[in-house]
Amino acid sequence: MRRSLALPVALFALAGALAGCESRQPSTHAAPAAPPPDFAGEYIHNAKHLHITRRDDGYWLHIESTGSCEFEGPAILIGEQLQVSLQDWKAGALLTVRHAVQGGVDVLSEQEDDRFSLTYFCHDGETLSGSYRRQATAKNR
Numbered sequence: 001m002r003r004s005l006a007l008p009v010a011l012f013a014l015a016g017a018l019a020g021c022e023s024r025q026p027s028t029h030a031a032p033a034a035p036p037p038d039f040a041g042e043y044i045h046n047a048k049h050l051h052i053t054r055r056d057d058g059y060w061l062h063i064e065s066t067g068s069c070e071f072e073g074p075a076i077l078i079g080e081q082l083q084v085s086l087q088d089w090k091a092g093a094l095l096t097v098r099h100a101v102q103g104g105v106d107v108l109s110e111q112e113d114d115r116f117s118l119t120y121f122c123h124d125g126e127t128l129s130g131s132y133r134r135q136a137t138a139k140n141r
Helices: 002-020
Strands: 041-045 048-055 058-065 069-078 081-085 094-099 105-109 130-134
Touching (some): 048 069, 048 105, 048 130, 058 081, 069 094
Antiparallel strands (some): 041 048, 041 130, 048 058, 058 069, 069 081, 081 094, 094 105, 105 130
């Protein structure tokens, strides 16, 4: 009698062990990619106003300050920052826009040699660089 129960119990244990060994295929569902950062909006730094608008092929930047600075040009999203080529002014020079604290953006030049690139578009010792804070608009209030 013992033998007759031992075989079914052994088969049941073997089946359970084999079920636990079944190969698991890695999930083919990739984790959803984070949406690219959105820079569109209006920002201010001292008397300078930065307007960033979204376009099909990237972004458009316009920085202005009454009488002292004026700049506008196309920007492309590279990683998590915007870059604007200043090629017309100086070969290889870039203006970079990065997200900063509290929804603002930092405007800067990546290369130490280009630190004066952002003064070219201004007068009286002003520069485009700085930490710009987001303007409150009806859309982002």
